Amino acid sequence: MNMPPESGNSRAAADRSPAVRRAKNRLFHWLSVAVACCSVGVLLTLLTVIGLRGFRHLDLGFLTSAPSRHAAEAGMGPAIWGSVWICLTCTLCALPIGVGTAIFLEEYRPVSVVGRKIFGLIQLNITNLAGVPSIVYGILGLTVFVQWFGVAGHANEPLFTIGQKWYDSFIDETGQALLVRVSGRDAPEVSVSESLEYRSESGRPATVQVTPEAEIAPVRTAIDTFAETLTDALSDVIEPGSNLSAEATAGLVIDALRTVALPTDDRPHAAMVDRWASLAMQASGQTGRDYRRAMRAVKTAVYTEMSKAALPNVLSAKAAATRTDRKAFYYVQIPFGRGVLAGGLTLMLVVLPVLIVSAQEALRGVPSSLRQGSLALGATRWQTIYRMTLPAAIPGIMTGAILSISRAIGEAAPILIIAGIVFIRFTPHHLMDEFTAMPLQIFDWAGRPQEDFHDVAAAGILVLLGVLLTFNATAVLLRHKYQRGNQ
Amino acid sequence: MQNNKHTHRVAAAPSLQQPDHRSSEVRPASGESSDESSEFHCTLTAENLNAWYGDFHALHDITIEIPNRRVTALIGPSGCGKSTFLRWINRMNDLVPKARAAGRLELRGTDLLDRLLDVVDLRRRVGMVFQKPNPFPKSVFDNVAFGPRLHSRYSRNQLDEIVERSLRQAALWDEVKDRLGKSALQLSGGQQQRLCIARAIAVGPDVLLMDEPCSALDPKSTRRIEELIAELRKQYTILIVTHNMQQAARVSDLTGFFCEGRLVEVGLTGHIFTNPTRKETEDYISGRFG
Numbered sequence: 001m002n003m004p005p006e007s008g009n010s011r012a013a014a015d016r017s018p019a020v021r022r023a024k025n026r027l028f029h030w031l032s033v034a035v036a037c038c039s040v041g042v043l044l045t046l047l048t049v050i051g052l053r054g055f056r057h058l059d060l061g062f063l064t065s066a067p068s069r070h071a072a073e074a075g076m077g078p079a080i081w082g083s084v085w086i087c088l089t090c091t092l093c094a095l096p097i098g099v100g101t102a103i104f105l106e107e108y109r110p111v112s113v114v115g116r117k118i119f120g121l122i123q124l125n126i127t128n129l130a131g132v133p134s135i136v137y138g139i140l141g142l143t144v145f146v147q148w149f150g151v152a153g154h155a156n157e158p159l160f161t162i163g164q165k166w167y168d169s170f171i172d173e174t175g176q177a178l179l180v181r182v183s184g185r186d187a188p189e190v191s192v193s194e195s196l197e198y199r200s201e202s203g204r205p206a207t208v209q210v211t212p213e214a215e216i217a218p219v220r221t222a223i224d225t226f227a228e229t230l231t232d233a234l235s236d237v238i239e240p241g242s243n244l245s246a247e248a249t250a251g252l253v254i255d256a257l258r259t260v261a262l263p264t265d266d267r268p269h270a271a272m273v274d275r276w277a278s279l280a281m282q283a284s285g286q287t288g289r290d291y292r293r294a295m296r297a298v299k300t301a302v303y304t305e306m307s308k309a310a311l312p313n314v315l316s317a318k319a320a321a322t323r324t325d326r327k328a329f330y331y332v333q334i335p336f337g338r339g340v341l342a343g344g345l346t347l348m349l350v351v352l353p354v355l356i357v358s359a360q361e362a363l364r365g366v367p368s369s370l371r372q373g374s375l376a377l378g379a380t381r382w383q384t385i386y387r388m389t390l391p392a393a394i395p396g397i398m399t400g401a402i403l404s405i406s407r408a409i410g411e412a413a414p415i416l417i418i419a420g421i422v423f424i425r426f427t428p429h430h431l432m433d434e435f436t437a438m439p440l441q442i443f444d445w446a447g448r449p450q451e452d453f454h455d456v457a458a459a460g461i462l463v464l465l466g467v468l469l470t471f472n473a474t475a476v477l478l479r480h481k482y483q484r485g486n487q
Numbered sequence: 488m489q490n491n492k493h494t495h496r497v498a499a500a501p502s503l504q505q506p507d508h509r510s511s512e513v514r515p516a517s518g519e520s521s522d523e524s525s526e527f528h529c530t531l532t533a534e535n536l537n538a539w540y541g542d543f544h545a546l547h548d549i550t551i552e553i554p555n556r557r558v559t560a561l562i563g564p565s566g567c568g569k570s571t572f573l574r575w576i577n578r579m580n581d582l583v584p585k586a587r588a589a590g591r592l593e594l595r596g597t598d599l600l601d602r603l604l605d606v607v608d609l610r611r612r613v614g615m616v617f618q619k620p621n622p623f624p625k626s627v628f629d630n631v632a633f634g635p636r637l638h639s640r641y642s643r644n645q646l647d648e649i650v651e652r653s654l655r656q657a658a659l660w661d662e663v664k665d666r667l668g669k670s671a672l673q674l675s676g677g678q679q680q681r682l683c684i685a686r687a688i689a690v691g692p693d694v695l696l697m698d699e700p701c702s703a704l705d706p707k708s709t710r711r712i713e714e715l716i717a718e719l720r721k722q723y724t725i726l727i728v729t730h731n732m733q734q735a736a737r738v739s740d741l742t743g744f745f746c747e748g749r750l751v752e753v754g755l756t757g758h759i760f761t762n763p764t765r766k767e768t769e770d771y772i773s774g775r776f777g
């Protein structure tokens with residue numbers, strides 16, 4: 001445009017000279033590149049640090065084994081399974097409720113003014129709930145699902161139960177509990193002093209010598225007393241935090257053992273040696289890289305020394321039978337208690353608002369011409385939803401569901417309130433079982449003072465990130481496939 | 488604009504004015520009778536039909552009788568209420584929250600404005616073809632079978648038969664018979680619109696409402712659909728809204744001219760186009776109207 005130079009606009013026009021505009025354009029181009037690089041850089045740094053720290057621990061054993069007091073042996077098997085359990089529960093509950101609500105809100109909009117006001121209110125609430133911090137849902141879940149407002153008794157004395165099954169539990173040679181299922185509480189207890197064939201939880205057949213609890217109790221007391229005396233002796237000899245070498249620690253442990261009177265004479269029991277060794281390690285304040293070496297040295301020393309010494313014979317290969325309250329997989333009680341079901345339902349509360357909003361979005365994305373076409377053919381509202389709207393919206397709904405559930409997997413706060421940080425070595429067996437989840441396990445490890453556990457936490461983060469990436473990739477693929485299929 | 492308080496009777500179609508036309512409503516409906524004597528039986532009638540969207544008065548005192556097995560064209564400037572009228576006949580306006588209507592609108596003696604009317608049954612008897620082709624994102628076969636499947640359980644053979652018959656009637660069979668399983672979205676616009684017509688007639692309606700069925704199509708597809716309408720006319724009562732004067736002149740037996748929510752004039756198509764009684768009609772038809 002040719003402006004007369006003396007017009008009032010001429011100065012403004014001069015400001016927007018091509019050179020200035022190009023310069024501004026370039027400036028903002030590079031500004032956005034720089035900002036993008038910043039965020040990508042931060043992310044890459046974070047991933048590299050975590051990757052380097054956690055990589056050493058990351059192997060099949062880490063994925064399958066149970067958490068341990070020793071960083072080197074710690075794994076997140078139960079945490080992974082716990083996450084699987086709660087996420088399945090969450091998905092199975094959240095999908096029907098969320099999609100149903102979305103259908104109700106989108107397809108059954110009322111015509112009357114009052115009805116529309118009420119709908120608007122519901123809609124506003126759901127949109128707002130999507131922004132509520134998840135810890136609030138944790139507290140809600142605690143009150144509603146864990147305790148049932150306290151109206152149905154306490155979790156330990158539930159008002160209502162189905163599917164009770166009991167097990168006899170044994171302590172085997174490695175100190176692990178083994179479960180043998182019995183049909184009911186009235187079944188005769190295993191109390192014979194003989195060997196019992198069973199299949200361990202890993203499927204490995206084994207034999208235990210069963211000794212009645214009554215016979216074993218005095219021995220247990222003796223061992224506990226012995227462990228206490230030993231701890232005292234160790235703390236006398238070893239100065240805490242002295243960071244001695246592995247050999248020196250081992251020597252001190254042997255010295256301490258010599259000053260303690262042993263209950264009986266037999267070969268040392270593996271679990272007992274472990275326990276002594278870790279007691280010694282604790283007392284010596286031995287941490288860090290030397291830990292495993294020191295542990296080995298102590299164990300060797302203890303075995304050599306103790307092979308001649310006295311030990312409780314009953315512990316060598318025998319186990320005590322106690323009846324436990326492990327429930328069958330379909331066990332349900334009211335109130336739910338701090339179990340998988342309460343955790344899953346709490347996660348459901350966290351994901352529902354997002355799920356509903358995204359499902360609504362997907363339903364709204366279905367062209368109304370399809371809906372009208374279906375209705376004009378004489379379809380009822382439900383037929384239209386079931387045969388037309390829902391199939392067309394399913395890919396969008398699935399994408400939203402996967403994304404919101406991947407958020408649920410990484411959610412720590414509400415699970416922390418429901419499950420608490422408890423040391424759980426088992427995968428859950430039924431909906432009321434205690435559980436731990438990946439973020440909780442990571443939180444636990446990261447909070448420990450030992451440096452080694454921080455590396456374990458990094459490995460846990462890698463696993464969690466892997467799972468989340470898989471989920472998000474599925475969502476992206478689904479959307480991609482849907483978009484291609486639509487053309 | 489002058490305010491026409493009076494309603495417009497059909498002047499040029501004497502048989503429509505027969506005082507005993509109500510007797511045709513009492514007669515049991517027989518879909519098969521196609522004898523020429525029933526030529527101007529009208530089972531779809533509106534009398535002083537008024538319609539509103541909220542406070543907006545969209546239709547004023549519409550009185551019209553739609554002859555059976557004939558094509559009635561509705562013409563008029565944009566926004567004059569033609570679609571609104573159609574959408575009251577199959578009650579698609581139920582979807583509009585603030586839409587309401589008063590007056591009399593009857594199909595075979597059934598009050599179509601009745602709140603308790605079974606709209607599902609009504610829509611089965613009154614099919615609708617929309618302005619923009621709206622094939623479902625399903626296969627060609629499933630598109631046509633969608634309606635029949637809603638209403639009863641057919642065997643695969645019966646469905647095959649219905650689909651083929653409907654597609655043949657819609658003059659689409661030869662083009663799609665080899666790709667019944669392919670997505671209907673792959674068809675051309677004209678084919679899609681004929682598919683929508685096939686879909687509408689697969690349910691076996693009495694009345695077919697077409698709201699500007701050719702507005703999104705090229706002249707050739709338009710020609711096909713017009714031929715199709717001429718064919719369907721033998722079997723169905725057809726109401727077609729169009730902005731194309733030539734089309735109205737070509738396909739319809741009766742033409743109604745709407746303007747600003749009023750039915751200005753209705754009569755035999757020949758009369759309306761050659762010799763309209765009202766000035767607005769003449770202006771509109773000759774293109775002098777806004």
Ligand SMILES: Nc1ncnc2c1ncn2[C@@H]1O[C@H](COP(=O)(O)OP(=O)(O)OP(=O)(O)O)[C@@H](O)[C@H]1O
Nearest residue numbers: 540543545563564565566567568569570571572583
């Ligand atoms: N859902 C609605 N809500 C409010 N007003 C509406 C609605 N639908 C239509 N109207 C109004 O009603 C009047 C008639 O609309 P209608 O769609 O019947 O016109 P039309 O004759 O079909 O026009 P066109 O030829 O452009 O399709 C218009 O003024 C329109 O703005």
Ligand SMILES: [Mg+2]
Nearest residue numbers: 569570571698
């Ligand atoms: Mg219209």
